[in-house]
Amino acid sequence: MTPTPPALIARNLTKIYGEGDLLVTAVHDVDLEVARGEVVLIMGPSGSGKTTLLSMLGGMLRPTSGTVVVDDVDLTTTRERDLPRLRVHKLGFVFQDFNLLSALSALENVELALNLANVTGADATRRARDLLERFGLGERLDFVPGNLSGGEKQRVAIARSLANDPAVVLADEPTANLDSKIGHEIAQLLRQLAIEEQRSIVLVSHDPRLKEVADRVLWLEDGTFKDLARMTTDPVCGMAVAQQDGPHFQFDGTTWWFCASSCRDEFADDAQRFAERARATA
Amino acid sequence: MTRSVPLARRNLFQDPRRAALAVAGVAVSLVLVLVLDGVFAGAVRQVTAYLRNVPADLIVSQQGVRTMHMSASALPDGSIERVRGISGVAWVEGIRFTTATVRAGAGRQLSYVIGYDTDTGRGGPSSVANGASPGPGQAVIDEVAADELGIGVGDKIRVLGRPFTVSGLSEGGTSITNTTTFIRNADFAEVRGPSLSYLLLGTEPGVKVTGVARRLEREISDVTVQSKEEFVEQEGLIMKDMSADIMQIMSIIAFAIALAVVALTLFTATLSKLREYAVVKALGAPSSRLARTLLVQATWSVMLALILAVALSFAAAALVAAITPNVLLRIETVAIARVAVAALVVGTLGALVPLRRIVRLDPASAFQT
Numbered sequence: 124m125t126p127t128p129p130a131l132i133a134r135n136l137t138k139i140y141g142e143g144d145l146l147v148t149a150v151h152d153v154d155l156e157v158a159r160g161e162v163v164l165i166m167g168p169s170g171s172g173k174t175t176l177l178s179m180l181g182g183m184l185r186p187t188s189g190t191v192v193v194d195d196v197d198l199t200t201t202r203e204r205d206l207p208r209l210r211v212h213k214l215g216f217v218f219q220d221f222n223l224l225s226a227l228s229a230l231e232n233v234e235l236a237l238n239l240a241n242v243t244g245a246d247a248t249r250r251a252r253d254l255l256e257r258f259g260l261g262e263r264l265d266f267v268p269g270n271l272s273g274g275e276k277q278r279v280a281i282a283r284s285l286a287n288d289p290a291v292v293l294a295d296e297p298t299a300n301l302d303s304k305i306g307h308e309i310a311q312l313l314r315q316l317a318i319e320e321q322r323s324i325v326l327v328s329h330d331p332r333l334k335e336v337a338d339r340v341l342w343l344e345d346g347t348f349k350d351l352a353r354m355t356t357d358p359v360c361g362m363a364v365a366q367q368d369g370p371h372f373q374f375d376g377t378t379w380w381f382c383a384s385s386c387r388d389e390f391a392d393d394a395q396r397f398a399e400r401a402r403a404t405a
Numbered sequence: 406m407t408r409s410v411p412l413a414r415r416n417l418f419q420d421p422r423r424a425a426l427a428v429a430g431v432a433v434s435l436v437l438v439l440v441l442d443g444v445f446a447g448a449v450r451q452v453t454a455y456l457r458n459v460p461a462d463l464i465v466s467q468q469g470v471r472t473m474h475m476s477a478s479a480l481p482d483g484s485i486e487r488v489r490g491i492s493g494v495a496w497v498e499g500i501r502f503t504t505a506t507v508r509a510g511a512g513r514q515l516s517y518v519i520g521y522d523t524d525t526g527r528g529g530p531s532s533v534a535n536g537a538s539p540g541p542g543q544a545v546i547d548e549v550a551a552d553e554l555g556i557g558v559g560d561k562i563r564v565l566g567r568p569f570t571v572s573g574l575s576e577g578g579t580s581i582t583n584t585t586t587f588i589r590n591a592d593f594a595e596v597r598g599p600s601l602s603y604l605l606l607g608t609e610p611g612v613k614v615t616g617v618a619r620r621l622e623r624e625i626s627d628v629t630v631q632s633k634e635e636f637v638e639q640e641g642l643i644m645k646d647m648s649a650d651i652m653q654i655m656s657i658i659a660f661a662i663a664l665a666v667v668a669l670t671l672f673t674a675t676l677s678k679l680r681e682y683a684v685v686k687a688l689g690a691p692s693s694r695l696a697r698t699l700l701v702q703a704t705w706s707v708m709l710a711l712i713l714a715v716a717l718s719f720a721a722a723a724l725v726a727a728i729t730p731n732v733l734l735r736i737e738t739v740a741i742a743r744v745a746v747a748a749l750v751v752g753t754l755g756a757l758v759p760l761r762r763i764v765r766l767d768p769a770s771a772f773q774t
Contacts, residue, residue, distance in 0.1 A: 178769035183687060204691070210768075211689030218771055222684045226419035227410060235410045239689045244407030283688075295772050 128195065130290045130323035131157040131180065136189035138175050138346075149175040151346040153189070157291065160321040162314060164328060164337035168364075168382070172346040173327045174295070180325065181214055181293050182206045194290035211239045215284030215322075217294035221276040223268040229255055229279045230264040236286035254282040258312070274305035281312060291323045292316070298330045310336045331361050358401035359386040374398060412685075413701035416678060424706075427670035431710035431751075432717065434663035435744055438656050439718040442740040444581070445652055447733030449641045451580030455517065456637050458531035458577075461498075461605035462614045464636045465621065466629050471639040473502060473517065475647070479600040480628060487625050488604055493612040494621075499601035500528040501593040507546060507586050508563040509554040515583040516550070518564055520593025528605050530587050536573025539588050543572035549731050550584035564588065565596040579731045604628075660751055663710075667755030671703055675759035679766060686768035695763045696756075703752035711748050715741055 133155040140147045150172040157163050167173050178184035180191055182198040183206075191198040193213045201209060210216075223232045233251035237243070242250065255264055258278040268276055277297060284292050297313065298306035314336035317324045326333050334340055342349045342365065349365060357364050362382045370387040372379045374394045379401075381387040390397045418424050452474055456464075465488060467478040480499075489497050501520035506513050521528035523538045530538075530545050536558040539545050544564060551557060551574050560571050564586055578585030608617045614632055621630045631639065675682070682695055715736070722734035 174769075174772045177772055181687070181769075183767070183769040183772075207686070207689045207691045209689075210687065216687055216771070218684060218687075222680070222771060224412070224415075224681050224684070226415035227412070231410045231415070235412065235685070236688055238409040239685075239694075243409045246407075247409075 129156040132192040139187045157323040162324045164326045164340045167343035215289040215292040219296035240287045357382045358397045413698045428709045430666035432713040435714035437659040443734040447735040465604035478602045493617040495607045495609040497606045498527040502602040512554040516586045520590040530575035533573040544569035545573040545587040547578035547584045548574040549579035664751045683771040687771040692764045703756040707748040707752035
């Protein structure tokens with residue numbers, strides 16, 4: 124039996140902005156494979172190249188070098204004018220802040236994505252309604268985003284991302300701006316989509332709660348994936364941080380790592396409490 | 406075509422107040438164009454009212470003279486007899502014409518003064534609302550002018566430097582520029598001499614008017630012969646020539662205002678939705694689709710504005726008619742069609758600036774917070 128190829132393959136992906144003294148390497152020589160049905164969480168500090176990587180994986184940004192293959196189609200050799208059509212059919216997007224179109228109802232937001240794939244009229248309405256009902260939004264079809272809660276908006280956004288049955292869903296901070304309960308629900312929903320529909324899901328997030336639904340967690344820093352074994356969680360703010368060269372503090376025989384010196388100072392003021400809480404969470 | 410999500414319409418009406426302001430702004434500009442055009446069309450209609458109502462098939466004037474307005478025509482002696490002798494001519498009537506001031510007390514009105522044969526009535530007022538045709542030393546003036554001069558039947562006026570008594574009041578002879586006064590041919594000749602200004606002629610039943618005109622031109626070389634319709638058209642053209650520049654400038658200003666309103670509205674609306682457009686692009690919409698959305702939005706704006714402008718223009722026409730009967734505001738279908746086309750052009754141009762922003766919009770910006 125031939126093994127199923129990964130839904131998403133990135134090889135030696137590099138993106139360099141500017142030139143000369145202003146040259147910035149946002150992503151450097153990144154390799155990534157995401158199998159069908161797999162959830163990959165990419166974490167990393169601000170400015171680490173997550174958005175650039177996501178844009179390249181989503182066919183919105185041409186890499187300086189390297190390749191991106193989505194569902195057997197090489198995005199890097201695809202003509203510019205054909206990329207929008209590929210995004211419609213091969214990729215689903217979930218944006219931070221939901222990014223629904225404010226003038227459209229929940230139903231129309233999903234329908235619009237179908238229209239882009241030339242699915243219109245009753246067919247589009249039926250498919251959009253089915254998706255929204257599946258995510259428990261059957262009573263909210265005609266609500267505009269302004270009248271939906273954060274969790275509902277994100278579920279509409281997920282429904283929209285699935286409208287054209289993509290092989291890969293790219294989600295940027297899907298749990299940002301959601302409280303922990305709703306964030307947990309959204310995370311579970313994404314996990315469920317991967318398992319039940321064999322979709323590959325790439326999550327980019329600062330939220331360590333998403334680790335629980337991820338098959339793999341990758342740490343992106345300075346444009347390259349770092350050894351995750353060296354990653355830990357800031358016991359104050361919960362952010363993932365590298366166990367090297369950053370602010371740290373010795374307490375109770377353990378070295379604690381922080382995202383910033385302010386977190387370290389806060390920890391130092393009440394180390395016992397933070398340490399107990401961190402051990403309980405772990 | 407199967408229905409798609411009407412993104413353009415939804416975007417346009419998402420903020421009803423902004424949409425209403427934009428539509429109203431464009432509508433006001435279009436009203437200005439329609440009203441200007443209406444005033445002009447009304448003036449042409451009024452100025453040509455006399456000509457349209459005379460019973461003639463052909464009008465003969467001095468060689469090279471093709472209008473009454475801003476013209477003086479003096480026909481050579483014996484013209485009427487020569488015309489009468491042409492085959493196919495049923496009747497010929499000579500009229501005398503000049504432009505003069507009609508005075509009554511301290512009031513004055515610029516007027517066409519027409520001398521005609523009161524026995525046949527040809528070339529006289531098409532209808533006399535009050536009183537009778539003029540007798541010796543009498544005149545018929547238009548009822549609107551009479552009202553403005555504060556006079557009625559039996560009152561005295563001065564025309565061509567001599568007094569006349571008003572014998573009757575005619576209808577439809579006052580325009581934005583002047584009025585019309587009718588006197589007997591003999592009274593006119595007494596003051597201005599015997600020359601006739603124009604000949605009105607009717608053709609025999611079954612005879613082709615164009616054939617008679619050709620014969621007249623062939624056999625009488627020192628006159629100009631036009632059908633009534635041609636004469637009316639020439640009269641309209643001279644009006645147009647006189648006011649074309651100012652009309653054009655005003656129309657250009659009005660369209661420029663409409664363009665600015667459409668462009669500004671679309672631009673601000675687009676700027677406020679750049680993130681959303683980036684999302685649609687990220688989802689896979691090509692720039693052409695977003696361009697279409699913008700153009701549809703612009704079309705909706707200008708078409709709604711046009712409907713509002715037409716309604717307001719007709720209301721203005723009714724209001725003007727009620728307030729000043731000597732001004733006719735005539736909103737013609739052809740003017741509406743012309744303004745509609747121009748409005749669409751304005752809408753398209755107005756969409757160009759935001760269109761440029763959208764085409765250059767980076768879909769990856771949908772990922773940025």
